[in-house]
Amino acid sequence: MQLYRLGLLVASFVTSIGAASTFSPARPPAIPLAVRSPYLSTWLTAGSDGGNGGYLAGQWPVFWQNQVTGWAGMIRVDGTSYTWMGQPGPKNVVDQVAYEYTSTKSIFTMHVDNKVQMKITFLSPVTPNDLKRQSLVFSYLNVEVSSLDGQQHNVQVYADISAEWVSGDRNAIAQWEYGTTDGVAYHKVHRQTQLAYSQNNEQAEWGNWYWATDVSDHMTSQSGSGVDVRGKFMSDGKLTNGRDTKFRAIADNWPVFAFSSDLGSVNSSPVSTLFSLGLTQDQAIQYEGASAYAPVPSLWKSYFKTELAALSFFHHDYSDSNNLASAFDSQVAKDSIATAGQDYLTITSLSVRQAFGATQLCGTPDKMYLFLKEISSDGNMNTVDVVFPAYPIFLYTNPELLKLVLNPLFENQEAGKYPNDYSMHDLGSSYPNATGHSDGQDEKMPLEECGNMLIMTLAYAQKSGNTQYLRDHYNLLKQWTSYLVDDSLYPANQISTDDFAGSLANQTNLALKGMIGIQAMSVIANQTGHADDAENYANIAHSYISQWQGLAIAKYANPPRTTLSYGDTASHGLLYNLFADAQLGLGLVPQSVYQMQSDFYPTVANKYGVPLDTRHTYTKGDWECFAAAVASGDTRKMFLKDLATWINETPTNRALTDLYDTITGNYPQNTFVARPVMGGSFAPLLVR
Numbered sequence: 001m002q003l004y005r006l007g008l009l010v011a012s013f014v015t016s017i018g019a020a021s022t023f024s025p026a027r028p029p030a031i032p033l034a035v036r037s038p039y040l041s042t043w044l045t046a047g048s049d050g051g052n053g054g055y056l057a058g059q060w061p062v063f064w065q066n067q068v069t070g071w072a073g074m075i076r077v078d079g080t081s082y083t084w085m086g087q088p089g090p091k092n093v094v095d096q097v098a099y100e101y102t103s104t105k106s107i108f109t110m111h112v113d114n115k116v117q118m119k120i121t122f123l124s125p126v127t128p129n130d131l132k133r134q135s136l137v138f139s140y141l142n143v144e145v146s147s148l149d150g151q152q153h154n155v156q157v158y159a160d161i162s163a164e165w166v167s168g169d170r171n172a173i174a175q176w177e178y179g180t181t182d183g184v185a186y187h188k189v190h191r192q193t194q195l196a197y198s199q200n201n202e203q204a205e206w207g208n209w210y211w212a213t214d215v216s217d218h219m220t221s222q223s224g225s226g227v228d229v230r231g232k233f234m235s236d237g238k239l240t241n242g243r244d245t246k247f248r249a250i251a252d253n254w255p256v257f258a259f260s261s262d263l264g265s266v267n268s269s270p271v272s273t274l275f276s277l278g279l280t281q282d283q284a285i286q287y288e289g290a291s292a293y294a295p296v297p298s299l300w301k302s303y304f305k306t307e308l309a310a311l312s313f314f315h316h317d318y319s320d321s322n323n324l325a326s327a328f329d330s331q332v333a334k335d336s337i338a339t340a341g342q343d344y345l346t347i348t349s350l351s352v353r354q355a356f357g358a359t360q361l362c363g364t365p366d367k368m369y370l371f372l373k374e375i376s377s378d379g380n381m382n383t384v385d386v387v388f389p390a391y392p393i394f395l396y397t398n399p400e401l402l403k404l405v406l407n408p409l410f411e412n413q414e415a416g417k418y419p420n421d422y423s424m425h426d427l428g429s430s431y432p433n434a435t436g437h438s439d440g441q442d443e444k445m446p447l448e449e450c451g452n453m454l455i456m457t458l459a460y461a462q463k464s465g466n467t468q469y470l471r472d473h474y475n476l477l478k479q480w481t482s483y484l485v486d487d488s489l490y491p492a493n494q495i496s497t498d499d500f501a502g503s504l505a506n507q508t509n510l511a512l513k514g515m516i517g518i519q520a521m522s523v524i525a526n527q528t529g530h531a532d533d534a535e536n537y538a539n540i541a542h543s544y545i546s547q548w549q550g551l552a553i554a555k556y557a558n559p560p561r562t563t564l565s566y567g568d569t570a571s572h573g574l575l576y577n578l579f580a581d582a583q584l585g586l587g588l589v590p591q592s593v594y595q596m597q598s599d600f601y602p603t604v605a606n607k608y609g610v611p612l613d614t615r616h617t618y619t620k621g622d623w624e625c626f627a628a629a630v631a632s633g634d635t636r637k638m639f640l641k642d643l644a645t646w647i648n649e650t651p652t653n654r655a656l657t658d659l660y661d662t663i664t665g666n667y668p669q670n671t672f673v674a675r676p677v678m679g680g681s682f683a684p685l686l687v688r
């Protein structure tokens with residue numbers, strides 16, 4: 001061991017290979033560090049395809065798109081410097097002994113030369129019922145140090161960010177300033193030329209980044225080139241309080257923004273240093289709603305007069321925020337374990353920050369919106385068939401959030417801004433521009449999106465008790481139902497949400513969604529006093545579902561199951577839309593179909609799951625959770641166990657993909673990452 005450690009010291013820079021960390025409840029493909037919005041989304045790659053196995057020291061944190069967002073941590077113990085995050089310089093690295101994640105936190109335990117212990121907590125708050133807190137695009141980093149060997153040690157803690165956070169263009173000129181407010185010291189960094197609503201490499205090209213800590217006598221700060229600033233800490237254990245005033249390109253001598261905290265003599269009582277990191281954009285979205293295309297303010301603007309007031313509130317809120325986070329984590333843990341055990345919690349708790357991190361609250365308290373980015377697949381806004389797989393997490397945490405995602409879709413279409421008689425696919429092809437599709441030329445997924453809108457609207461109304469919402473949108477819901485009546489018994493050749501798998505006529509699962517949508521409309525009609533419509537749609541839905549059983553079930557197959565498309569008796573697929581029938585309590589589909597599918601899936605399961613359909617060996621994690629939700633005991637367990645195993649073993653190294661190969665565990669042709677659809681892992685919680 002000693003020789004091996006010497007080997008580590010002479011290498012120019014070696015990751016913590018050899019240090020043995022535990023990972024609990026799993027070692028995810030990528031570890032969420034600061035994941036709060038489509039633009040505050042930084043991860044540590046872990047999977048073997050490029051990650052180092054999940055060690056914080058030795059590789060740079062990255063934006064979800066995989067470019068580095070420089071974030072460095074060092075600690076000095078009795079005059080020797082060690083790296084605990086990134087690759088800032090010291091050849092010594094801390095020994096990572098444990099990593100643990102909850103729904104909102106990533107917690108690393110480090111030993112430094114067996115002298116001191118560090119507990120490093122990355123907290124990205126998720127407060128679904130407290131929209132003031134939820135509106136802030138900020139995340140915490142808390143570093144706690146204590147003596148490990150009973151001796152007192154002289155300790156200084158250092159952390160910085162680079163200008164890589166402010167633009168995806170490394171040649172963009174960054175500008176910065178330093179200040180204090182209300183006991184909070186901050187570096188403010190931004191693009192010198194703000195490009196409102198623009199993205200580069202998926203990063204935001206506008207807004208101000210804040211990196212902050214507490215003002216104290218023990219704190220020093222500095223801006224300057226990474227080499228100088230980090231070198232200064234390594235040699236002196238403190239910074240100069242000097243300011244680099246040469247604003248320059250992000251990659252020109254890499255300006256960094258640093259804090260150092262002198263903890264003095266540390267004994268066994270833990271001493272903490274808290275950092276806050278976040279993005280402020282006065283206006284976050286451009287939106288074509290009922291009125292003309294216009295900017296929409298970030299929701300936090302309604303609660304705070306200035307950016308500094310928002311920063312100060314957030315930083316001073318750590319203790320309350322941490323308690324709220326722990327309570328939320330416990331609730332998810334308790335409910336997940338009660339529903340399907342620890343494997344299930346491994347999945348739900350990893351999905352929370354990712355799902356919420358694709359959203360941004362905008363507007364004002366009396367006119368709020370939740371905008372959602374279809375991260376990595378194409379950046380569309382509030383894509384209906386991306387909201388649908390995510391809807392379980394919103395329904396579980398706060399159904400009003402589901403309404404806030406649906407609202408802008410209704411507003412745009414009810415204002416007559418979409419010419420087709422079926423539901424639009426998305427609110428705009430490029431986040432953050434919700435331009436709508438007044439030419440009707442959006443990605444055409446008519447049956448899928450009409451069914452989704454009907455299902456989600458009823459799901460919201462049932463959970464919230466808000467039947468007025470159904471009245472408010474009755475006409476448009478009825479228009480979409482007409483489309484379903486025309487197209488869902490024999491669906492035309494079209495794509496479903498799984499567009500990467502290709503188009504097909506008579507898709508069994510798509511037809512089912514349409515029929516469930518019609519029955520949902522029957523319930524909507526009933527609840528809003530439209531007795532004739534209620535009866536008519538119930539008759540159609542029931543007639544369709546009995547014909548569908550004749551068209552879609554391979555009843556002589558062994559074992560029997562539904563086909564991928566009508567008549568193709570050699571085919572099969574995940575019948576995940578069945579979930580909506582159960583979740584809404586419609587009772588449209590006979591129990592025998594549920595049982596048949598549940599008995600069938602184990603017969604085609606591969607190592608990491610059940611293939612999406614017979615065309616490929618890949619599957620979708622979100623749809624597996626939908627299928628698991630409506631499967632009986634052992635089959636449900638199988639789905640969730642295989643998915644949890646995959647999370648722990650996949651070679652993929654980027655933010656949790658929802659599309660993976662069930663045999664190799666790797667990506668198929670598409671690299672979907674960080675998508676909100678993993679909020680679908682909450683499906684089993686909704687049909688207990």
Ligand SMILES: *[C@@H]1O[C@H](CO)[C@@H](O)[C@H](O)[C@H]1NC(C)=O
Nearest residue numbers: 196197198199430431432433
């Ligand atoms: C959004 O629209 C603005 C013009 O208003 C444009 O400059 C920007 O590039 C667009 N953003 C994206 C991501 O397409």
Ligand SMILES: *[C@@H]1O[C@H](CO)[C@@H](O)[C@H](O)[C@H]1NC(C)=O
Nearest residue numbers: 490492493505506551566567
């Ligand atoms: C859909 O299925 C029906 C019944 O099997 C068949 O008559 C029809 O030709 C199919 N449609 C297409 C486009 O294949």
Ligand SMILES: *[C@@H]1O[C@H](CO)[C@@H](O)[C@H](O)[C@H]1NC(C)=O
Nearest residue numbers: 525526527529530531532534
């Ligand atoms: C709604 O359904 C209930 C129960 O089936 C029935 O009694 C009631 O008359 C229906 N109301 C309307 C308006 O269809």
